Amino acid sequence: xxxxxxxxxxxxxxxxxxxxxxxxxxxxxxxxxxxxxxxxxxxxxxxxxxxxxxxxxxxxxxxxxxxxxxxxxxxxxxxxxxxxxxxxxxxxxxxxxxxxxxxxxxxxxxxxxxxxxxxxxxxxxxxxxxxxxxxxxxxxxxxxxxxxxxxxxxxxxxxxxxxxxxxxxxxxxxxxxxxxxxxxxxxxxxxxxxxxxxxxxxxxxxxxxxxxxxxxxxxxxxxxxxxxxxxxxxxxxxxxxxxxxxxxxxxxxxxxxxxxxxxxxxxxxxxxxxxxxxxxxxxxxxxxxxxxxxxxxxxxxxxxxxxxxxxxxxxxxxxxxxxxxxxxxxxxxxxxxxxxxxxxxxxxxxxxxxxxxxxxxxxxxxxxxxxxxxx
Numbered sequence: 498x499x500x501x502x503x504x505x506x507x508x509x510x511x512x513x514x515x516x517x518x519x520x521x522x523x524x525x526x527x528x529x530x531x532x533x534x535x536x537x538x539x540x541x542x543x544x545x546x547x548x549x550x551x552x553x554x555x556x557x558x559x560x561x562x563x564x565x566x567x568x569x570x571x572x573x574x575x576x577x578x579x580x581x582x583x584x585x586x587x588x589x590x591x592x593x594x595x596x597x598x599x600x601x602x603x604x605x606x607x608x609x610x611x612x613x614x615x616x617x618x619x620x621x622x623x624x625x626x627x628x629x630x631x632x633x634x635x636x637x638x639x640x641x642x643x644x645x646x647x648x649x650x651x652x653x654x655x656x657x658x659x660x661x662x663x664x665x666x667x668x669x670x671x672x673x674x675x676x677x678x679x680x681x682x683x684x685x686x687x688x689x690x691x692x693x694x695x696x697x698x699x700x701x702x703x704x705x706x707x708x709x710x711x712x713x714x715x716x717x718x719x720x721x722x723x724x725x726x727x728x729x730x731x732x733x734x735x736x737x738x739x740x741x742x743x744x745x746x747x748x749x750x751x752x753x754x755x756x757x758x759x760x761x762x763x764x765x766x767x768x769x770x771x772x773x774x775x776x777x778x779x780x781x782x783x784x785x786x787x788x789x790x791x792x793x794x795x796x797x798x799x800x801x802x803x804x805x806x807x808x809x810x811x812x813x814x815x816x817x818x819x820x821x822x823x824x825x826x827x828x829x830x831x832x833x834x835x836x837x838x839x840x841x842x843x844x845x846x847x848x849x850x851x852x853x854x855x856x857x858x859x860x861x862x863x864x865x866x867x868x869x870x871x872x
Contacts, residue, residue, distance in 0.1 A: 498607045499565035506561045513611035514552070514561050521546045521553045527686050533696035536709050540697070540776065541612070543678040543687065544644045561610055568607065568614040575621035579791055582628040582756070584798055591794055598790035598810060602783040602817030609780060616646035617784045620763060623652070624788075627759030628854075632662050635759070640670035648774060648784070652766035658743060659750035659758065702735075702775050703728040710822055711778035713829045714771075721827035735773045742769050745844045749851070757851040761844060764788045768840060771816070772833040779825030782816050789813035789836065795853055812836050 506512060520539045523530055524546040530539045552560040573596065580592035596603075606614045619642035626634035639656065642649035653671070656663050678687055706716035706725065716731050726734070742765050749761045771777060771785040790813045796806030816832045819825075844850050 498604055499562060499569070502565055502608065502610055503558045503562045506558045512561070513609045514564055515557065517546075517549055517612075518553050518557060518560065521550055524682070525550075527683060529693070530690050531693035531697045533693050533700055535697070536701055536704055538697075540647070540701075542644065542647055542674060542694075543682075543690065544674045545612070545646075547678060547681065548644060564610055565607060568610075568618075571618040572603065572614050572621075575618035575625070576787060578625035579621050579787070582625050583791060583794055591798075594794060595787055595790040598793075598813050599783065599786045599817060601814070601819060602786045605780050605819050606783045611780075612646040613781050613783050616642050616649055617767075617787065619645060620649055620652055620767065620784075621787055624759045624763035627660075627762070628756045630755040632660065633666070635660075636663050636666040636670060640667070640674065643671065644674050648770055649766075651769055652762055655743060655746045655762050655766055659747050659762070702732060704775070706731075707826060711780060711825070712776075713779040713782075713825045713827075714774060714777040715830050715833075716775075717826040718830035718834075731775075735775070738769065738773050742766075745841070749844060749847045752847045752851045754851040754854070757847075757854040760788075760791070760854055761850065764792065764840060765844075768833065768836055772830055772837065779820060779822065779829055782829055785833075785836075786813050786817040789816070809839070812839075 502512065506515065516539070520530055522528075524543060530543065530546075532538050552564060555563070573592070576595045576599070577588060577592040580588045580595060583591050603614065619638050623635050623638035623642065626632075626638055635656075639649060639653050643653060650671075653667055657667050675691075705728075706712065706714075706720045715734070716726065719726060746758075746761055746765055750758045752758075767784045767788050771782060789809055793806045793809035793813060796803045796809065800806075812832060812835065816829060816836070820828050843853070
């Protein structure tokens with residue numbers, strides 16, 4: 498796939514990395530990054546352009562090859578670190594299984610050479626670190642995820658509320674992501690760009706469902722069913738879903754189980770992104786698949802005949818398939834509905850959730866006895 502991408506970059510410009518390189522050039526030349534009235538364009542933080550600047554020092558084909566190889570390596574590394582936490586004695590087999598289940602979604606992301614794969618990899622690395630109760634590494638990986646693609650802020654916000662020892666590090670880390678560009682560019686220029694970024698995000702949130710071709714989230718599903726909601730109603734649903742997601746994460750965190758809490762934060766945040774992100778596209782569901790694949794293997798590692806494991810695996814595969822544009826608008830968010838129903842059924846009983854992710858059935862891994870998970 499990377500070889501194919503490199504060849505396409507010689508003649509085709511409809512690839513994400515080409516846009517990244519254009520906006521890197523815009524950043525260093527003080528040109529506009531964000532267009533508040535547009536639903537398209539640049540939707541990342543300026544820090545991403547600084548991180549990606551070395552790619553602009555080589556020709557676009559070499560930049561595409563380097564970016565693709567780094568994405569594959571990072572994603573595989575993250576999956577392997579998660580597999581080590583699932584079954585330490587069979588890490589390669591488990592990692593291979595997750596990668597096979599994620600293959601179709603990964604190839605879609607890789608074909609576009611977009612930041613979805615590196616962001617997902619960083620979120621997975623954070624979850625693996627959290628399962629070891631290594632909160633310093635957890636924070637570092639998630640701050641990197643936000644730097645690469647701001648959607649990871651969902652997992653950060655959940656963590657800030659339910660894991661007290663991460664609050665100050667996250668505040669410092671996110672502040673650093675916003676502040677570092679000011680050391681390299683004009684303050685007036687960046688301040689204006691940040692204002693335009695907020696305006697652009699508000700415009701995206703208010704946009705009618707299906708107004709851009711690849712959109713695939715709950716509002717496009719409702720539109721396919723003949724129900725179109727106003728912008729205020731859609732925002733209320735997203736906020737309500739966010740509160741339910743936070744409530745589930747908080748209840749699990751109260752059990753002081755690092756393994757169960759970290760997996761819950763990964764699954765709840767990625768599944769929230771999959772169904773309620775207003776800019777979610779049919780080509781961006783890779784973020785959901787590895788977590789669901791890992792969940793299926795947690796069931797199957799104990800009993801290969803456990804139908805729940807095979808059902809979760811089937812849902813992961815379904816949401817990772819590249820559907821046609823028209824079908825993706827409703828099939829992908831429709832598949833997220835049973836996924837959310839299943840997550841609710843699993844997480845409503847925090848003790849049962851903790852037992853699932855304990856080292857041995859019926860036991861619980863310890864979470865650091867620091868302040869209570871919520872004040």
